[in-house]
Amino acid sequence: xxxxxxxxxxxxxxxxxxxxxxxxxxxxxxxxxxxxxxxxxxxxxxxxxxxxxxxxxxxxxxxxxxxxxxxxxxxxxxxxxxxxxxxxxxxxxxxxxxxxxxxxxxxxxxxxxxxxxxxxxxxxxxxxxxxxxxxxxxxxxxxxxxxxxxxxxxxxxxxxxxxxxxxxxxxxxxxxxxxxxxxxxxxxxxxxxxxxxxxxxxxxxxxxxxxxxxxxxxxxxx
Amino acid sequence: xxxxxxxxxxxxxxxxxxxxxxxxxxxxxxxxxxxxxxxxxxxxxxxxxxxxxxxxxxxxxxxxxxxxxxxxxxxxxxxxxxxxxxxxxxxxxxxxxxxxxxxxxxxxxxxxxxxxxxxxxxxxxxxxxxxxxxxxxxxxxxxxxxxxxxxxxxxxxxxxxxxxxxxx
Numbered sequence: 001x002x003x004x005x006x007x008x009x010x011x012x013x014x015x016x017x018x019x020x021x022x023x024x025x026x027x028x029x030x031x032x033x034x035x036x037x038x039x040x041x042x043x044x045x046x047x048x049x050x051x052x053x054x055x056x057x058x059x060x061x062x063x064x065x066x067x068x069x070x071x072x073x074x075x076x077x078x079x080x081x082x083x084x085x086x087x088x089x090x091x092x093x094x095x096x097x098x099x100x101x102x103x104x105x106x107x108x109x110x111x112x113x114x115x116x117x118x119x120x121x122x123x124x125x126x127x128x129x130x131x132x133x134x135x136x137x138x139x140x141x142x143x144x145x146x147x148x149x150x151x152x153x154x155x156x157x158x159x160x161x162x163x164x165x166x167x168x169x170x171x172x173x174x175x176x177x178x179x180x181x182x183x184x185x186x187x188x189x190x191x192x193x194x195x196x197x198x199x200x201x202x203x204x205x206x207x208x209x210x211x212x213x214x215x216x217x218x219x220x221x222x
Numbered sequence: 223x224x225x226x227x228x229x230x231x232x233x234x235x236x237x238x239x240x241x242x243x244x245x246x247x248x249x250x251x252x253x254x255x256x257x258x259x260x261x262x263x264x265x266x267x268x269x270x271x272x273x274x275x276x277x278x279x280x281x282x283x284x285x286x287x288x289x290x291x292x293x294x295x296x297x298x299x300x301x302x303x304x305x306x307x308x309x310x311x312x313x314x315x316x317x318x319x320x321x322x323x324x325x326x327x328x329x330x331x332x333x334x335x336x337x338x339x340x341x342x343x344x345x346x347x348x349x350x351x352x353x354x355x356x357x358x359x360x361x362x363x364x365x366x367x368x369x370x371x372x373x374x375x376x377x378x379x380x381x382x383x384x385x386x387x388x389x390x
Contacts, residue, residue, distance in 0.1 A: 046293050047289045075296045076299045079296070141274055141276045167272070168272065168275065195269060198272075199268055
């Protein structure tokens with residue numbers, strides 16, 4: 001190393017101290033690093049949370065592409081609002097809250113351009129007619145998704161969120177309450193009403209599937 | 223050996239108090255993996271069908287691609303925001319420069335006015351001429367009949383005092 005190189009290396013600012021490998025840090029530590037503006041920490045957060053958030057948003061929105069858009073904006077919002085993160089909060093709850101709010105906004109904006117669901121029902125009836133055994137246990141994932149998308153338009157955004165977070169994502173009532181910014185009793189009310197509505201509408205609109213259980217239109221009531 | 227749960231009992235308990243009965247989590251795990259008791263479970267609680275909403279199932283390679291594209295998309299959004307902020311700042315600077323120029327030009331225009339006012343406030347040059355003459359006035363002479371004449375200008379002046387009582 002000649003003198004010029006020595007001078008150059010001496011005058012060059014020392015590189016930032018290497019953080020512990022991000023893969024080994026907890027979600028909380030990761031968010032604290034993101035709060036300090038550490039971009040690699042954001043990338044690690046993206047690698048950890050992309051799949052669960054995609055799943056949640058896909059279930060809320062019923063569309064993979066829209067879910068991807070919402071998740072992208074979620075991570076962007078996490079970065080933009082990183083200084084607001086309080087280390088007393090649960091990282092998951094905070095991120096889910098951002099994602100849920102964005103998904104709800106998306107649902108609201110979609111409502112105005114939502115088309116009639118009649119084609120969905122026609123398709124499902126054709127599928128049902130083409131099968132010898134028509135029952136819920138034989139429905140395919142895409143069909144379940146179409147039915148949920150249709151029925152859930154009758155739920156309020158909060159009811160839909162509570163049903164998904166509580167019933168399908170397996171979060172606890174306190175967690176759901178924190179994500180949605182409401183009380184636990186409100187979560188329970190939303191869940192009760194969502195279940196009641198979905199059960200009633202499922203059996204009313206798709207009696208062909210309920211027939212397999214010996215349940216008629218009035219056979220099941222919440 | 224598969225132990226299929228008693229779905230009727232679980233669903234009834236769940237419906238009654240909305241809380242999760244003991245063994246519910248295990249029952250759900252069983253529902254997801256066991257095809258034998260689906261029909262019974264769905265008869266007890268038709269809403270369980272929504273557990274079959276599509277889940278995001280990605281192979282490690284697909285997940286890696288998904289994460290990478292997500293990271294790139296978020297980085298692009300952050301870059302766009304930075305550029306937007308920079309553009310806003312540049313716009314703000316242009317406006318600020320215009321405002322400074324306007325203020326300076328106004329300031330120059332306004333500078334003149336105080337000067338004019340100051341000049342106007344200064345007594346005119348001829349003001350000393352109306353000052354009281356150094357010559358004693360007739361009142362100072364205490365002689366009602368006396369008259370004072372003054373001639374000449376700066377540097378040289380003649381004052382004449384005429385009074386009938388004076389003997390010239």
